Amino acid sequence: xxxxxxxxxxxxxxxxxxxxxxxxxxxxxxxxxxxxxxxxxxxxxxxxxxxxxxxxxxxxxxxxxxxxxxxxxxxxxxxxxxxxxxxxxxxxxxxxxxxxxxxxxxxxxxxxxxxxxxxxxxxxxxxxxxxxxxxxxxxxxxxxxxxxxxxxxxxxxxxxxxxxxxxxxxxxxxxxxxxxxxxxxxxxxxxxx
Numbered sequence: 001x002x003x004x005x006x007x008x009x010x011x012x013x014x015x016x017x018x019x020x021x022x023x024x025x026x027x028x029x030x031x032x033x034x035x036x037x038x039x040x041x042x043x044x045x046x047x048x049x050x051x052x053x054x055x056x057x058x059x060x061x062x063x064x065x066x067x068x069x070x071x072x073x074x075x076x077x078x079x080x081x082x083x084x085x086x087x088x089x090x091x092x093x094x095x096x097x098x099x100x101x102x103x104x105x106x107x108x109x110x111x112x113x114x115x116x117x118x119x120x121x122x123x124x125x126x127x128x129x130x131x132x133x134x135x136x137x138x139x140x141x142x143x144x145x146x147x148x149x150x151x152x153x154x155x156x157x158x159x160x161x162x163x164x165x166x167x168x169x170x171x172x173x174x175x176x177x178x179x180x181x182x183x184x185x186x187x188x189x190x191x192x193x
Contacts, residue, residue, distance in 0.1 A: 010048040011102040012192065015090060016040070017109040017116045018056035020168065025056040027068050030136070032170050032177060039181040040108070040168065047192045049105060054090055057083050057115045057147045067131055070122040070139050071114040074146045083115065083147040087154040094160055105191040106164045108184075109148060112171025117145035119167050140172050164191050 020040050023031040044051055058066065058074075061082050094104050109116040114123075124139040126132075144152075148165065155162050166187050169175045 010050065011100075012048060012105050013050040013052050013097055013102060014044055014105055014188075015052045015054055015094075015107045015163075016044075017054055017113075018059070019110055019113075019116075020108060020170075021051070021053050024064070025059045027058065027066055028064075029068065030171055032173075037168070037170070040184065043181070043185050043188050047188050049188070049192070052090075052093055054107075055086050057086055060086070068134075068136055069114055070124045070127045071117075071143070071145060072123050072125060073127055074114050080146060080150060083150040084154060087147065087151040090151060091154045091158050091160065094155065094163075095158060098160065104163045106166055106187070107151070109145075109165065109167050110171055111167030111169040112140055113145050115145040115147040117143065117167055117171075118148055118165045119144075120169065120172060121145045122171075136171075137173055 019025045020037050023033055023035060023037070041051075057079075058069075061079060097104060107118075109118050111117050111120045112122060114121055119142065120140055121143045122136065122139040123141045123143070124134065127134060127139065152162055152165070164187075166184065168184055169180055170177070
């Protein structure tokens with residue numbers, strides 16, 4: 001007789017930024033795929049990973065029809081408090097999964113984002129004031145976005161191990177999408193060992 005609570009679940013979860021599963025959350029003009037980044041979904045599926053979609057801080061704060069912004073525009077007390085609130089919800093999921101013996105294998109986010117960048121974000125002191133015709137690609141810099149900083153703090157504050165974070169450089173138009181996906185697949189293979 002099979003154990004009553006046994007089933008096919010892997011017990012492995014990847015937390016994923018909303019815009020990678022629903023490009024409609026991206027600021028207008030930066031979507032590089034029509035609905036979801038299918039290659040991301042396929043890679044997670046092929047490795048038996050559950051997907052926990054994280055809320056989009058920018059969409060919930062400013063809506064879909066918002067201006068492009070750089071980190072320096074979002075780096076303020078009000079937006080950080082908003083991001084921390086969303087991060088606390090994510091960490092509660094991580095805590096509950098851990099309690100059940102599941103593993104958070106990683107956090108997948110969108111590099112180049114002012115809120116969700118992992119290794120690159122955007123910053124330009126010229127952004128602010130009246131909207132102007134500025135080149136977002138020239139604002140890409142090394143660093144983390146506001147939400148990612150707050151999420152890492154929230155994880156540490158709860159005493160959990162910080163899982164590997166990975167940023168897909170989809171907001172950096174200078175990077176080839178095929179290379180982005182190849183590098184991501186390599187990352188997933190490493191964290192699923």
